[in-house]
Amino acid sequence: MSVYLGVDIGTYESKGVLVDGHGAVLGSASRPHGLIVPQAGWAEHRAEEDWWEDFVWLARKLIAESGLASSEIKAIGTSAIGPCMLPVDADGAPLMNAVLYGVDTRASREIEDLTASISAETIFARCGNALTSQSVGPKILWLKRNRPNIYARVHKFLNSTSFLVHRLTGRFVTDHYTAANTSPLYLIDERRWSSALAPEITELDRLPELAWTTEIAGGVTPRAAERTGLLPGTPVIVGTIDAAAEAISVCVLDAGDMMLMYGSTIFTILIAQQRLKNERLWHAPWLFPGQEASMAGLATSGTLTHWFADRFARDLDAQSAMAALAEEAEASPPGGNGLLVLPYFSGERTPIHDPHAKGAILGLTLASTRADVYRALIEGIAFATNHIFETYAEADAPPGTIQAIGGGLRNRIWMHATSDVSGYAQVVRKVAIGAAYGDAFLAALAVGDVSREAIKTWNPADSRIEPDPANAALYRRRYDLFRAFYGRTKDLMAALDL
Secondary structure: OOEEEEEEEOOOEEEEEEEEOOOOEEEEEEEEOOOEOOOOOOOEEOHHHHHHHHHHHHHHHHHHHHOOOHHHEEEEEEEEOOOOEEEEOOOOOEOOOEEOOOOOOOOHHHHHHHHHHHOHHHHHHHHOOOOOOOOHHHHHHHHHHHOHHHHOOOOEEEOHHHHHHHHHHOOOEEEHHHHOOOOOOEEOOOOEEOOOOOOOOOOHHHOOEEEOOOOEEEEOOHHHHHHHOOOOOOEEEOOEEHHHHHHHHOOOOOOOEEEEEEOOOEEEEEEEOOOOOOOOOEEEEOOOOOOEEEEEEOOOOHHHHHHHHHHHOOOOOOOOHHHHHHHHHOOOOOOHHHOEEEOOEOEEOOOOOEOOOOOEEEOOOOOOOHHHHHHHHHHHHHHHHHHHHHHHHHOOOOOOEEEEEOHHHHOHHHHHHHHHHHOOOEEEEOOOOOHHHHHHHHHHHHOOOOOHHHHHHHOOEEEEEOOOHHHHHHHHHHHHHHHHHHHHHHHHHHHOOO
């Protein structure tokens, strides 16, 4: 029997699956880890403990509990959070904690300096993306300016997936989809690294090789095999960012298909016929030559619900707090009894790209309950998500079909609020494992055992969330207020020097 291993490293949890050639899940496992926030605006992971040790633990657990021999695993696919900035030495050992994706806003000054020196127009034309907190190039420059002793020792700058692939195969390589987030060092139309726009950031030989997601990076080394229990020589694909693997897992294949991922952050991927030239959206080559992708993402979503539970639901059991809060919120009507939340608790990514944006809870009274606030918080995330949908429409690429995935599927209020606010229906697939399942499929695709269309057979549609027209007028009014209040609170925060 041919079996495929998929492992994904997320913001708070890592997941692994073993899948057969028909898409049946033969084993699954997960392992939690923490998010390190050393100071406001920073977000980090420990690459050794949170990425590699999670992979090792998952691989060993899956092999042991499935009863399968490691020789039955025909290929391995990996994905992880991204884009990240991890400096490593010549042996691939991390020189510091990994600096995470757009939720880490430490390089705001570098973004401003690079944009001023190159020009926003040139960056967008050549790189396909404006420089934002999602961009890796400014974070490398931040390291060079602020940690010169570490910078001097850097052999390669890796992301989360390329770190795992190096541990497994010994090769420093990343995929084009991930590389496009390394603006201004990646030229979007030429599909290559270049220092022409900003030679002051770093030398190109400190960046990994470029390849396509389903190319084989190499085989599992004897050293990695000893740690993981995998068979030496087992093919490992180049892999990609978790959101892209998640999109594949729910059949996002053709132009107009969109993935809406309910995770630590809301993240969307839309397959487009051509590059969408809108500075508020991110762009990258898709996982396969000849396809384009347009992305957007909020800074806080699931992270915000975790924050709320940690601060205001300590009386609840930690293991069931999220479900209990969602149940409580069912008693609060749409609109949260007059509350409105701006969910910018860690700045904001798309579409406003404001690392200094602040969160706000408006309309509080002595009658407000925890359920009201939690519901309003969920609705605030739905409003911000609708702002993303409107941005796609303004770029003449509204989503055709929306495939929903992620841990937020367990939160009925969140799912329905998103459809009610936006007016879009959402398709939910039978298998909701996410990126790890997509990794396994991409591994099977890489070794020629399935076609790209086979994912529709692996993961058929299971249900559909339709918008409730009874809530349309209420949410339209509240969404207009949501958009208006952002500008007002931005001025207020500036006036208070917050």
